[in-house]
Amino acid sequence: xxxxxxxxxxxxxxxxxxxxxxxxxxxxxxxxxxxxxxxxxxxxxxxxxxxxxxxxxxxxxxxxxxxxxxxxxxxxx
Numbered sequence: 258x259x260x261x262x263x264x265x266x267x268x269x270x271x272x273x274x275x276x277x278x279x280x281x282x283x284x285x286x287x288x289x290x291x292x293x294x295x296x297x298x299x300x301x302x303x304x305x306x307x308x309x310x311x312x313x314x315x316x317x318x319x320x321x322x323x324x325x326x327x328x329x330x331x332x333x334x
Contacts, residue, residue, distance in 0.1 A: 261293040263302055268312065288316040297322035305329055 264270070264285070274281035288296035300322040301310045309329065314322060 259291075261289045261296065261299060263299060263307070264289045267298065269298055269314075269316065273312075284316055295319060301326060 261267075267289075270281050270285065270289075274284070288299070293299045296316045297314050297318040298310050298316050300319065301314065304326045311325065314325070
């Protein structure tokens with residue numbers, strides 16, 4: 258598997274997690290290397306584009322991501 262294409266510029270890790278390197282590395286191992294389909298941020302990125310990913314969305318918030326995507330798609334339909 259390959260790293261998530263968003264990882265090098267992911268503002269979540271480079272801005273919000275900069276002061277928590279241990280936790281950031283654990284989350285990167287789970288959501289960013291290998292299968293990133295469970296990453297909430299990646300879900301929104303793939304469905305709606307990079308500029309639409311909420312800054313406050315954690316990778317583990319898949320349910321919130323699905324709801325956000327559904328609302329955004331309904332709004333733009």
